[in-house]
């Protein structure tokens with residue numbers, strides 16, 4: 492069994508800032524990361540991430556945060572799969588399953604995309620991607636994902652992705668939005684749909700994705716004020732790619748702690764501690780839709796209180812011996 496003061500699950504912006512503060516407070520820190528340090532920042536090549544007085548791309552910020560990580564913070568590549576009530580975390584790594592016991596655990600596991608299965612869309616052929624999958628394939632792997640695309644969802648992510656696809660030579664047939672107005676901020680609407688002539692179809696949704704094995708058409712219908720399909724308004728759009736950009740949900744790896752019914756994330760107090768004593772949470776795992784500046788601050792608070800608790804317990808253990 493490996494022992495540490497603070498164990499951090501997820502090495503995105505919130506987990507890295509948590510590790511930074513906890514380590515500088517004198518705690519031993521382990522980060523478990525199933526993919527790359529920096530998390531979702533790695534797939535964001537657009538400018539708009541505030542850090543100190545500067546604004547940079549997500550990838551730049553991921554590098555900056557990873558470089559700032561104190562050398563004595565251990566990073567274990569693996570996936571945390573369970574946490575017990577006495578904070579023993581089971582981690583699957585390429586060299587087998589490890590158990591790590593920590594005085595404090597920080598959940599900084601980020602968020603996950605709303606998927607086609609969560610929507611009322613019939614069919615899920617090849618060529619249907621969540622926004623995160625598409626961004627990852629295009630921006631990180633350099634893979635071309637299709638020739639004719641439709642983006643479902645007009646939030647900032649949908650807009651940025653529609654522009655990115657266009658720049659990659661994909662013909663974006665439309666952005667479809669169920670509300671009467673786009674959800675993205677006015678600047679993003681102008682810089683994406685207007686500058687690149689991408690049609691925006693509002694008060695509409697996608698009900699069917701057809702094709703075998705690859706998508707070749709989708710059915711778009713108008714919706715009423717309750718977002719219910721209006722009969723006889725079906726329209727076919729031929730495309731080989733459908734991007735689901737309908738938001739993200741906090742990814743709570745271990746739902747032992749109480750969840751917030753509104754955000755779907757961990758319920759935390761002002762020390763970022765969850766209802767499970769010694770388990771802290773921060774970043775998108777608590778609430779999505781905030782800028783990275785706020786996420787970093789929250790990670791720092793979680794790191795501060797997680798390390799204070801761990802060091803206090805360690806001292807008490809020593810005195811008891």
Ligand SMILES: Cc1cc2nc3c(=O)[nH]c(=O)nc-3n(C[C@H](O)[C@H](O)[C@H](O)COP(=O)(O)OP(=O)(O)OC[C@H]3O[C@@H](n4cnc5c(N)ncnc54)[C@H](O)[C@@H]3O)c2cc1C
Pocket residue numbers: 500501502503504505506523524525526527528529530531532535538539540541549569570571572599600601602648742744773774775776780781782783784786
């Ligand atoms: C498309 C997009 C564009 C954005 N644009 C902006 C912007 O312009 N400006 C801005 O300020 N903010 C922006 N944001 C928001 C900001 O990037 C995020 O809020 C922030 O990066 C989230 O950090 P995080 O650490 O909470 O989560 P993440 O970055 O998601 O990190 C979570 C990490 O946990 C790991 N993980 C999950 N489960 C496990 C497990 N069981 N075991 C081990 N590891 C695990 C994941 O691999 C991941 O690396 C954007 C977000 C998105 C998605």
